[in-house]
Amino acid sequence: MLIANGRGRLLTKKMGRNFALVSLAALALGAASQRESAQPVEAGMIADGDDWPSWGRNGLETHYSPLDQIDAGNVSDLKLAWHFDLEPGYTATVPLEAEGKVFITTQHSHLRAFDAASGKLLWEYDGGTTQRRSDPLALSWGNKGIAYWDHKVFLDTTDGYVVALDAATGKEVWKVQDFPDAAPRNANGAPRVFDGKVIVGFGGADITPARGFVTAYDAETGKRAWRFYTVPGDPKQPPIDKAEAVERATWHDWIKPDGSRRGGGGTAWNAFSYDKELNLIYLGVGNGFPYNQTLRSPGGGDNLFLASIVAVNADTGEYVWHYQVTPGEQWDSTATMDMTLATLKIDGKDRKVLMQAPKNGFFYVIDRTNGKLISAEKIAKVTWASGIDMKTGRPIENPGIRYAGKPGLFELWPGPSGAHSWPPQAYSPLTGLVYIPVMENGALIGDGQKGGSASEMGAGMGATLVPEVDLPGGHRSFLKAWNPVSQQEAWKVELPGDWPGGVLASAGNLVFQGRMDGNLVAYNAKTGQVVWHYKTESPIVGAPISYRVGGRQYVTVITGNGGNGAGITSPGNAAYRTDYRLPRRVLTFAIGGADSIAPFTMPPLEIPADPDFKPDAARAQKGAMLFGGNACLVCHGWNAVGGGAAPDLRYSPMIVDGDAFKQVVHNGALVPNGMPKFAQISDDDLDTIRFYLRTRSKQAPAEWAALQAKLAAEPGK
Ligand code: HEC
Numbered sequence: 001m002l003i004a005n006g007r008g009r010l011l012t013k014k015m016g017r018n019f020a021l022v023s024l025a026a027l028a029l030g031a032a033s034q035r036e037s038a039q040p041v042e043a044g045m046i047a048d049g050d051d052w053p054s055w056g057r058n059g060l061e062t063h064y065s066p067l068d069q070i071d072a073g074n075v076s077d078l079k080l081a082w083h084f085d086l087e088p089g090y091t092a093t094v095p096l097e098a099e100g101k102v103f104i105t106t107q108h109s110h111l112r113a114f115d116a117a118s119g120k121l122l123w124e125y126d127g128g129t130t131q132r133r134s135d136p137l138a139l140s141w142g143n144k145g146i147a148y149w150d151h152k153v154f155l156d157t158t159d160g161y162v163v164a165l166d167a168a169t170g171k172e173v174w175k176v177q178d179f180p181d182a183a184p185r186n187a188n189g190a191p192r193v194f195d196g197k198v199i200v201g202f203g204g205a206d207i208t209p210a211r212g213f214v215t216a217y218d219a220e221t222g223k224r225a226w227r228f229y230t231v232p233g234d235p236k237q238p239p240i241d242k243a244e245a246v247e248r249a250t251w252h253d254w255i256k257p258d259g260s261r262r263g264g265g266g267t268a269w270n271a272f273s274y275d276k277e278l279n280l281i282y283l284g285v286g287n288g289f290p291y292n293q294t295l296r297s298p299g300g301g302d303n304l305f306l307a308s309i310v311a312v313n314a315d316t317g318e319y320v321w322h323y324q325v326t327p328g329e330q331w332d333s334t335a336t337m338d339m340t341l342a343t344l345k346i347d348g349k350d351r352k353v354l355m356q357a358p359k360n361g362f363f364y365v366i367d368r369t370n371g372k373l374i375s376a377e378k379i380a381k382v383t384w385a386s387g388i389d390m391k392t393g394r395p396i397e398n399p400g401i402r403y404a405g406k407p408g409l410f411e412l413w414p415g416p417s418g419a420h421s422w423p424p425q426a427y428s429p430l431t432g433l434v435y436i437p438v439m440e441n442g443a444l445i446g447d448g449q450k451g452g453s454a455s456e457m458g459a460g461m462g463a464t465l466v467p468e469v470d471l472p473g474g475h476r477s478f479l480k481a482w483n484p485v486s487q488q489e490a491w492k493v494e495l496p497g498d499w500p501g502g503v504l505a506s507a508g509n510l511v512f513q514g515r516m517d518g519n520l521v522a523y524n525a526k527t528g529q530v531v532w533h534y535k536t537e538s539p540i541v542g543a544p545i546s547y548r549v550g551g552r553q554y555v556t557v558i559t560g561n562g563g564n565g566a567g568i569t570s571p572g573n574a575a576y577r578t579d580y581r582l583p584r585r586v587l588t589f590a591i592g593g594a595d596s597i598a599p600f601t602m603p604p605l606e607i608p609a610d611p612d613f614k615p616d617a618a619r620a621q622k623g624a625m626l627f628g629g630n631a632c633l634v635c636h637g638w639n640a641v642g643g644g645a646a647p648d649l650r651y652s653p654m655i656v657d658g659d660a661f662k663q664v665v666h667n668g669a670l671v672p673n674g675m676p677k678f679a680q681i682s683d684d685d686l687d688t689i690r691f692y693l694r695t696r697s698k699q700a701p702a703e704w705a706a707l708q709a710k711l712a713a714e715p716g717k
Pocket of ligand 1: 630
């Protein structure tokens with residue numbers, strides 16, 4: 001019944017997955033025979049300006065293409081050249097181009113290779129996560145990107161397998177396990193390859209004190225080259241290296257008497273940059289766990305290397321320097337955002353800089369030869385600090401901002417989604433500007449032991465966090481062009497929704513960015529004037545890329561999910577219908593392209609008939625807590641408002657069918673499609689969660705009408 005009742009896609013998708021394992025080797029043989037023995041190397045990448053072989057194009061992480069065939073003058077002739085339809089699921093990812101092929105990954109490590117000029121599918125590879133794992137952590141926050149080096153494509157599956165594939169055939173060359181199966185970790189950022197080393201990290205510090213580390217593997221063999229631990233291990237043992245000695249001095253009692261971890265985190269899941277000249281790799285390190293610092297490190301301390309940028313020797317992984325953006329962080333204040341390397345003329349001198357806009361609301365320019373701060377200014381509303389002390393490089397914290405031990409909830413700007421999150425910024429050496437996707441979102445936070453709140457989230461964090469709250473000036477997003485020398489805004493554009501897409505800058509004086517309202521937009525890089533847009537019929541979160549094949553410049557972007565990171569900021573985007581049922585595609589544009597996509601009409605939102613429903617506020621409240629506590633909201637959205645990562649359950653027929661609900665939630669019927677199995681939830685609790693969803697379903701039509709009215713009152717956003 002489950003499968004027949006509109007569930008046909010499960011079967012079709014299963015077939016697709018099997019097919020994925022059969023690589024279309026025959027098609028790719030031609031390409032393999034054309035291998036060049038010597039390829040140009042640029043900033044540690046095998047690439048010339050034509051290719052886009054890495055997340056940020058090369059180790060400098062500029063998200064900048066030096067190609068200028070498409071420019072502000074002819075961009076009006078930019079048309080769709082080819083497209084490819086993707087299955088539902090997490091597609092907030094950044095593609096690659098190398099060897100004339102476009103490589104992409106979608107949720108749960110499903111790779112595809114296309115002929116970059118024609119869009120013809122060359123091979124597929126299924127990373128196999130859904131066959132190995134059915135837990136929410138392994139299935140959350142899908143793969144965001146992949147890497148390329150020397151005829152190989154590299155993948156880090158969400159459950160921690162690092163895999164090298166032959167770029168021509170999609171066949172496995174080697175595969176290693178980065179962390180054990182049982183570890184509460186999850187890999188979802190793009191791996192990087194810098195001069196023959198594959199760099200991978202992972203996340204997980206929002207739910208456990210997992211000890212963060214970053215590992216480098218030999219790209220040829222998969223042999224481990226080095227591993228760098230971002231937080232200290234067992235204090236009874238001597239420090240394993242210089243880094244751990246530095247870390248230990250800044251933590252207190254992080255290991256319990258029984259040897260288990262009280263505090264940890266520092267997972268570096270997204271940002272790595274490479275400085276070939278200085279032979280340094282920079283690691284962007286994440287938040288601590290528990291959030292509440294007094295539980296994590298009783299006695300305080302800076303807790304290195306949480307919320308830090310760490311420079312390590314590229315060959316050995318040895319610690320060289322660090323800069324901590326948020327000492328003793330307690331606000332999910334990660335420094336895992338892209339770090340852009342450039343040379344800037346500051347006070348008449350050429351300075352080698354690293355530029356980052358971490359979550360905490362400041363934009364930092366750091367001397368990358370020594371880690372010293374050059375400048376830092378606010379790019380959004382910030383309430384936790386008034387500024388950065390230029391003498392010490394440390395933030396000037398606002399009094400009273402540390403919530404531990406205090407009753408009540410405190411307003412916090414930026415909230416845990418950050419003033420900037422993982423959608424990459426871009427830097428154009430031509431304009432000298434950094435293009436940053438900026439969010440203005442406040443939250444409420446308090447000590448979790450001093451009384452909870454209605455929408456408490458994240459058991460074990462030691463903090464009560466309400467990330468989705470309507471504060472004046474909140475739920476807004478911008479594309480800001482920032483001058484890193486003067487630390488001033490050059491221009492800004494307000495965007496629809498509150499989750500801005502990643503950015504691409506190009507030598508054609510253009511900046512490309514996808515938007516929540518289903519448009520890919522090109523701006524004049526100097527002025528911010530909109531010079532081109534294309535209706536993509538679906539929101540865009542991943543960053544576009546640009547490359548040249550056969551003498552022609554292309555722009556490729558992946559559309560679709562999810563309106564947000566995974567589902568948590570969904571109410572801010574709800575008005576834009578970032579629905580799970582929206583189409584997801586690979587779209588490739590070129591001057592004079594002749595392809596098109598059909599307009600998409602969203603099926604009507606119908607709330608399931610539920611004649612027996614009787615309101616019960618207390619029961620609904622209990623269900624809301626279970627919905628949060630079991631991580632349903634991570635994918636299905638805050639307040640059960642779907643953001644696109646998973647179906648909007650307020651409209652699901654299953655919430656009025658207890659058997660079907662149990663089949664899916666408890667028995668794992670939809671694991672192959674990315675819906676985890678929750679075998680531990682009792683029948684009673686299942687019914688209570690379902691009751692909450694039925695309640696939310698009844699409220700949905702009025703909320704939808706209010707959102708549409710709000711949208712109509714904000715034209716031009
Ligand atoms: C890791 C992300 C994730 C988490 C966490 C998650 N889900 Fe899902 N869920 C999905 C996805 C993806 C689908 C759609 C699967 C498909 O396409 O068939 C789904 C589908 C469902 C459906 C079927 C809806 C329909 O009409 O097809 C129900 C019911 C559901 N989830 C309930 C829950 C509940 C309850 C929880 C928490 C106990 C939960 N989910 C947690 C990702 C998730």
